[in-house]
Amino acid sequence: MEEILKVSNLSKGFPGVQALSNVDFTLNRGEILGLMGENGAGKSTLIKVMTGFYRRDSGDIHFDGQAVDFTSPNDAVRHGISTVYQEVNLLPQLTVAENIFIGRQPMKKRGGIDWRELNSRAENAVAKLDLDIDVTRPLNTYSVAVQQMVSIARALDISAKVLILDEPTSSLDAAEVEQLFTVMRRLKSEGISIVFITHFLDQVFAITDRITVLRSGKNAGEFTTEGLSRMDLISSMLGKEFEDLDASRWGSSLGTGEGDPLVSMNSVGKKGFIFPFDLTIRPGEVLGLAGLLGSGRTEIAQLLYGVEKPDEGVLQLNGQETALSSPRGAIDEGMGFCPEDRKEVGIIPELSVRENIILALQAKRGALRYIHRKEQEAIADKFIRALNIVTPSSDQLVKNLSGGNQQKVILARWLAAEPRLLILDEPTRGIDIGSKVEIQKLILELAKEGLALLFISSELDEVVRCSSRVAVLRDRQVIGELDGTDISESQIMKTIAETA
Amino acid sequence: MDGKLLQNPNPLTKRFLFVLAGLAAILLLNLIISPEFFQVSLHEDGKIRGNLINILNNGARVCILAVGMTLVYATGGIDLSVGSVMATAGAMAALMIRPGYLQGLPVANPQPPLLLIMAVPLLIAMLLGLINGALVALVRIQPIIATLIMMYSARGLAVLMVEGQTPTYHGVPFTKLGLGYFLGLPLPVWIAAAVFLITVLVTKRTALGVFIEAVGENRKASRYMGIRTRLITMGTYVFCGLCAGLAGLVHVAGESSTSPYNTGNMIELDAIAAVIIGGTMWGGRFTLAGSIVGALIIQSLSTTVYFQRWPYEYSLVFKAVVLIVVALIQSEKLRAYAAQGWASIKSRRAR
Structure with missing residues (x-):
């Protein structure tokens, strides 16, 4: 040659x-x-x-x-x-x-x-x-x-x-x-x-x-x-070999949630976007989405959050059939969404850390029920401490923070809004190892408090560690679901590799 | 002085002090050329008169417009139609005050209630603002195009309403809106002050202000966190229409007549300039106080030119100079060059 x-x-x-x-x-x-x-x-x-x-x-x-x-x-x-x-x-x-x-x-x-x-x-x-x-x-x-x-x-x-x-x-x-x-x-x-x-x-x-x-x-x-x-x-x-896979699975302590599903999606799909799929999420569980880049993970989140409208299938929230046409509708149903692309759809760069943190809560309450300055500061300071956000003060403009800290600000925004279902799309991307583990632990704590979480990550070890169940995607299709002891990096990779 | 303010200056606070200094500089210039510019006298009828009062009185319309324009500008929009909306509101008021003008009849007697003469034109102005807002937020037409359409349409509407005539209505109670005095100061000054204060309260004591800034800065992110972005955007255009309507009423009341061609002609440009000079970001942080000072800067330039008996064209040149200075200050590129130059001068001195 x-x-x-x-x-x-x-x-x-x-x-x-x-x-x-x-x-x-x-x-x-x-x-x-x-x-x-x-x-x-x-x-x-x-x-x-x-x-x-x-x-x-x-x-x-x-x-x-x-x-x-x-x-x-x-x-x-x-x-x-x-x-x-x-x-x-x-x-x-x-x-x-x-x-x-x-x-x-x-x-x-x-x-x-x-x-x-x-x-x-x-x-x-x-x-x-x-x-x-x-x-x-x-x-x-x-x-x-x-x-x-x-x-x-x-x-x-x-x-x-x-x-x-x-x-x-x-x-x-x-x-x-x-x-x-x-x-x-x-x-x-x-x-x-x-x-x-x-x-x-x-x-x-x-x-x-x-x-x-x-x-x-x-x-x-x-x-x-x-x-x-x-x-x-x-x-x-x-970059994983079968032999060196980390077996630590914190998510197994969660079980698979309790009671009736908070979210259930039946053959929900959109042409040219993602093939029809079924998913359920219960309170107190972390549903992980695993798959390679472009496999349709973010697309599922966008359909659930009302960013995109599905053209088939049924979405049920709390057993009620619901059609969401905007994020606003999803938020009213108790959802929150930390997006993957924090520049494009996450931060408001010229506003302060404090304002960025309280915005979702404020939007939820409505413009007229103003969160007063004192309360804003209390909320912002609480999350700056809880998530270890590195900033000289809550008045710092968010554009001056590092990427990892901006990510934490967005996370804080949604925690402050107290959702029932939190969608996390690559919450640890671009964050140093220490903060990564902090966020992973936080995910589990939230689930233990009864929150339902949809957790998307490109890093398989993270998905394996934190999820109580894992849905596996390939080429914009949900191709399998794993739970309990089946959740392992090798099992996820095998599922992705199986020919259709 | 609040120590926190100095340690952590909001960029707009710094900017505001700068704009205020600009206004002071223009007034100082007058003081040097002719100290009598500053003469203010209390007349026997209880009215305070003088150039400073003229600046406030004549600047009131641009101040009112600038308040509405500031909010539109902060959402990343612009409203070219405010001058024409002023004319439409003025024409509506004229039709109510003197419905028989075209038949050569005098003003209606008795006059309709003053509140009604104000309310109907203001509602129409808000409706025109709503159309602007819908074109921008729902149909997604670029703000400059959507409001250009309205600039033509509302002007045309005003001309049609009074059939191209200029109805006059001297002496009716309505004209107090432009000519009246309260506590020694002209009524338009009070109206502008009220518009400013109410808007500051509404935007800062509710979350509307921060929502407007968020939408202007990052519409998509705002939508993702549940802010009703379309409602906020439309709301600013409706409010801008309301301000334009009010400025129109103040204007025609002061003239005691409605000229559908001249009312608010080209004034939208002054309003936009006031907002820019004031330091509001196109799509982002806004400062209503800055816009007011910006409007006063523009007005004091005009008043200075008038008082010094310079040709009118001078005021256009002055406005251009102020805008160039503001644009240069805002240019990050220029600031980088300046910083570089300063550093090289310092290093040369050190050697």
Whole structure:
């Protein structure tokens, strides 16, 4: 096999993080390579360093036998490495043909764009992908899948030898994925090399020849897809071997809650979002959601919390059939939600720690039943102490706190609002080890006090340690539920690995 | 002095002192050029007169508008329609005071109750504000576009209501709203002060203020924690409409006539400038006191130009200068450059 792109000993750091350390990466001519890894594994950084978006700190990149040092993404494109990003990076209002040729339009001798030439060349470019579309129509009249193909057509027309597809299938349906795969196989037979980044296990097994796994910015494994077991791939991504799994299970002390379910969801689902699933949560139990990134964990939380409306199934709260259309409705039913993305949907950066903590409680009470300054301070101080939030005072603006402390402020916000059901989506992400254990203990204490918790985490040991039951997800589907002594990291990984 | 305030200064507190200093500087400038600018006299009729009172009296309308505009601006919006809404409210008042104007009839006798003459135009102004709010919060049209539409529509409505005429109504009780005095001070000053104080109380003694700031800063996060973001947003536009209606009544009462074309023409820009000068963040922390001082800065510039008998255009230039200064102060980039420059000067001196 001939190597087209070879990266050796590559390192790249950002202030405070070493994103890549001594990574090796090889891509052969005419192969489809899967690049896998959980959040923060370094996939995007690797791609961006290889394509000249970032400069590397150290290491070598060889392309087509030559040592290269791309200075910009355009430089990489000129050499023949094109990247198609998850979000289509084209101009939706322009025609398909304009999108393919923008920036390098064929010109007439006397000046002006040669539209006839441009359109006929565009037709050729899309025909190569077996795509039967009118290139003179605006791009946004076509589906995302077709737009994705147009990006590929553009990349190929610029003379790509290497095509990097960054999560191209995340918004495609099954038929569209198959269409994309057909194109990918065809390009491969023409000698083009493809790097395919995805979170979907089934897809990576269906299309790739080899798989490279990164974990925490380091090489975690290189595999030939044929004959690889899902188990081996998953343990390489998560960095767990069966032997060294930690068996401590605090959650077993909880039992599986008492009495009637507080929440029961029957075949609740939403098309293109998550497949229908069943879940129940009782007071006093912690239901863990386990699965790889993109497996649909957050989607379940969003359906339960009224952020997204399901289009089928029945949600019962306290035995009553309920339809939630907004977080507000969910809060009125006694829910609280610590979101995964604290910047986007968590903190109010310019408000103080105190204000951020009391807001949910205040919203619950209504604007007119104002929590007075003294009471606000008492509440804020109580949680600053209880959760060990590091801040000079409760008047500090929350934007000046570290990420971990911001996370604790959001947690404090919901504890102050005293919900009956608390949804925690990655509550320990970006938090130091000590605080992590504190939060895990807090979760158990809350459950013992009778709260129902839905606990989402990418870290399996955490899910295993804290949950009284665990629902396992894969590819946006709930594929199993574990309880009692069945809850272990190895059992969760086996469940994820089982072929459908 | 409260030690805590100094140790942990709210950025807006610092900002407010700065804006206040700006107002003082403008007044000081007048003191240097012509000390008689500050003459204030108590007349036999019990009215206090002088340039300072003129600033308060003539600035009252922009002050009232700025209070409403502040809340809209804090939610990350803007309201271009306030001037036109003033005209609509003024036209409605005229129709009630002198319904037979177009037939050449004098003012209605007896006059409808004063409260009714005020209430109906104010309700209409709130309705126009509600339409603004619905377009912004429900239909998700950009605030600048939604209120631009209302700016045209409300102006057109005002002109149609009085058929392009300028009804006059000298001497009716309604005109006291703009011309009357209470305890030596013009009534518009009292009205503006009341609007300001009530709004401060309502936003600071309830959670509405912090909800408005939260929605402006991070709408999505606010929704996730159960704040009724659409209601809050719409509410600020309704309130801004109410303020515009009130400013319109004060204006036409002072003129004793309603000109549908001139009432509130371009005044929305002064209101927006007042809010910006005052230091309210677009989408975030707001300061009503800052906006009031901002409005007074704008008015004192105009009054100065008038008093010194400079051409009117000068006041436009002054407003521009004030806004440039404010924008430069707000620019983080500039502050970074300044800090760099200062550091290099210091290091050179050290050597």
